Amino acid sequence: MGHTAIYARVSTDSQDSTRQLEECRAEINDDEPFEVYAETGSGADPDRPEINRLIDDIKSGDVDCVVVWEISRISRNLAFTAQFIELCVENEVELHSLNDIFPRIRADSDIMQEMVGKIAAWMMEFEREMIRERIKSGIRNARSQGKWLGRPPYGFTTDDDGYLIVESEEYLNMQTALEILETDDDMSISAAARHTGVPKSSLSRIYKDEERRKLYLFGEVDDSRIVDAVENDDDVTHDSELVELRKRIENLEETVERAVGE
Secondary structure, eight states, X not given: OOEEEEEEEESSTTSOOHHHHHHHHTTSOTTSOEEEEEEEOOTTOSOOHHHHHHHHHHHTTOEEEEEESSGGGTOSOHHHHHHHHHHHHHTTOEEEXXXXXXXXXXXXXXXXXXXXXXXXXXXHHHHHHHHHHHXXXXXXXXXXTTOOOSSOOTTEEEOTTXXXXXXHHXXXXXXXXXXXXXXXXTOOHHHHHHHHTOOHHHHHHHHTOHHHHHHHHHOOOSOXXXXXXXXXXXXXXXXXXXXXXXXXXXXXXXXXXXXXXX
């Protein structure tokens, strides 16, 4: 008689497999012999010591059942996962995954044809999930590197590497249009757009959005990628009369506050 194998995997040393092990252990009867196969490593790497030890024990007939917290703990590579499932089926090893839609393989099952169909359906869903995860991972990596994803703000574009750069003429025209609207009460959005050559829809959208307006008028924005792009463009400046007026107003407000405080 073989033992039940609990397989657990985390990707990095900062992660802990305790939860996986506890939930898997709860699925095993108290009098049932079991052995833990736990390791740290990428699910994309097939050459892992503990998964290889588990495979060897299955082949040698020492394992009756494999319990995993989630089937992706075995691997995030569909081909490797399929081979592992096939190995369990060939050796009549039960395979039980606790937290996904993977159908439980039972060693004494007499409906293997139905089981194969369920496994095939699961594999397609598993592959879709892996694709989604790879896309999310790519987005996270790109953002962490300071790259811009999606449509750039008005007056910006991206270079061949995906980094944000300023389209100086468009940016400065938008800046001028906003300054006109801020300083001339008689100027309409349509007139300012015609005067500066910016699209009316873009000007209207930015003018009505205080945070966007601050970017073009004062160079103020929370996104470091935009800040870097603006600071690296020698043609872009925010030394306008409107900026100077704003500074004078802020200084006056500080003076009044100090006077009131005294």
